[in-house]
Amino acid sequence: MKRSLLFFIAFAVMWTQVLYAQGFMMYGVTRRDAAGSGTGTGWTSPLSAAYRNPAFLMADRPVLSLGAFMVADHTNIDRNTHTGYSGIEELAFASPIPLFGLKNRLFLGLDLQTPGTKVYSINALPVTQPQYLFLRPSVRRLDLAVAMAVRILDNLSVGAGFTVQPQVDGTVTVDFTRSGKASATQVDVRLRFAPVVGIAYQPAKWLSLGVAYRGGNHTPLTIPVTVRVSDQIPDIYTRIDARELYSPHIISAGAAFRFNRFRLAADLNYLIYSNLVQPSPEVYLMNSSDKVTKASIPPSPGPRNVFNPSAAITYMPQKYLYLTGGYSFMPAVLKEQAGATNLLDCPKHTISLGMGLDLDKLVHVPMGMDLASTFTVYASQNDAKTRFMPDNPGYPSISYKGFSATVGLDIWVRIR
Secondary structure, three states: OHHHHHHHHHHHHHHOOOOOOOOHHHHOOOHHHHHOOOOOOOOOOHHHHHHHOHHHOOOOOOEEEEEEEEEEEEEEEOOEEEEEEEEEEEEEEEEEOOOOOOOOOEEEEEEEEEOOOOOOOOOOOOOOOOEEOOOOHHHOOOEEEEEEEEEEEOOEEEEEEEEEEEEEEEEEEEEOOOOOOOOEEEEEEEEEEEEEEEEEEEEEOOEEEEEEEEOOEEEEEEEEEEEEOEOOEOOEEEEEEEEEEEEOEEEEEEEEEEEOOEEEEEEEEEEEOOOOOOOOOEEEEEOOOOOEEEEEOOOOOOEOOEEEEEEEEEEEEEOOEEEEEEEEEEOOOEOOOOOOOOEEOOOEEEEEEEEEEEHHHHHOOOEEEEEEEEEEEEEEEEEEOOOOOOOOOOOOEEEEEEEEEEEEEEEEEEOO
C-alpha cells in the first residue's frame, strides 16, 4: 500500500507542474465524468458526485483521485485561425463519515479543478472584440465543489453542497498634486457561494434516477476610482463594474439503466443563461455626491436559456475494466450577433471515449486509473450585422467555426 501511494503522489506532483485550467462546464469534472459526456445526474461515481449530483457521494471507503488532461482548440474567425494548448489539474475525494454510529449513511466529497500558473483570469475585453464565449481565457480558472450526502433509505439518498467563486471589490485613488505620495489602492477578494443539491433514487437494481440543481454564479468586480489632478480642478469620480467568470443555473434530470455488462445513461440539462451579460466593463462618471452623471454600459449579447441533452453507454467486459462512449449536444446560448457585440457561440457537438481499470478487483492493489478523450465540433456559423457600423470588426458579417480536443488521465487510490 505504501509503495502504491508513493507512486501515486510522485505521478501527481510531476504531472501537475505543467498544466493550467479550463473549467467544469466544458469537459467534465473527472476523466470518468468526461468519458460519459457529463451524464452524471442519474448515476455517477462518488468522485464526480460533489459537482454533478451530490446524492451519489456514497463511497464504501475513502477514495482520492488526482489527474490532469491536455486541451487543444483550433478556431477560425473570418479566416483568422488560432490554435491554443492548455490543460487542467483535477482533484476529487469521497468518503463515508462515521458519525453518531451511522455506518454508510453520511458521506463527504469534493471536486477541484485548479490551474498550475494562475487561479483566475479576468478578461473583460471591448464589446467589439471577436471572442468565443466558451473558449475565452477567463474560462481557465479554479473551480471547487464541496458537498455532503445522506442515505435516507437503502435506495434513496439526498445531497447538498456549494461551489465557490471570488468577488472583487476595491478602491483606487490617484493624486497628481503630491507627486504620487497620496495615491492608494485597496482590493478585497471575498468568496461567493452557489448551492448544489441532488436526489438519487434506485427503484430497481437495473434502474437509477436522479435530479440535481446547480446554482449560478459569477465574479462581480466593483472598483471606484478617484482622480485628483490639481487643487484648481474638481476631483474626477468614476466607478468600474464588471461581471466575469459566469456560470449559469442548471436544472438536471437523468437516468441510468444497467443490463448484463452494459450501462446506458442519459441526461437532460436546462441551462439558464438569460441573465448573462457582456463580459466587458461598465464605466460610470459621478459627481462628489456619488450621483451618476454619465455612463458607458455595454449592450447585451443576446443570451437565452437552452436544453443540453447527453447520452453514454458503458461496457464492462470484466469486473475490473470498463469502456465508455458518449455524446452531448450544446445549443448556442447566444443569439446572432447582429448588433455591436461580437461574443461568439454556435451549436457544439461533443463525442467522448474512455476506459477505466480497477486494480483492486484485478490484483488486489487498492488503486486504478481512468482515461478519457473528447472531441468537440463548433458548427460553422455566420452572423450578419443589421446596422451600418464600418468600425466594427464584425461588419458586415462575421463567420466562425472550430473544434477542441482533450486527452487525460486520472489515478485514484482507495484508502483501506
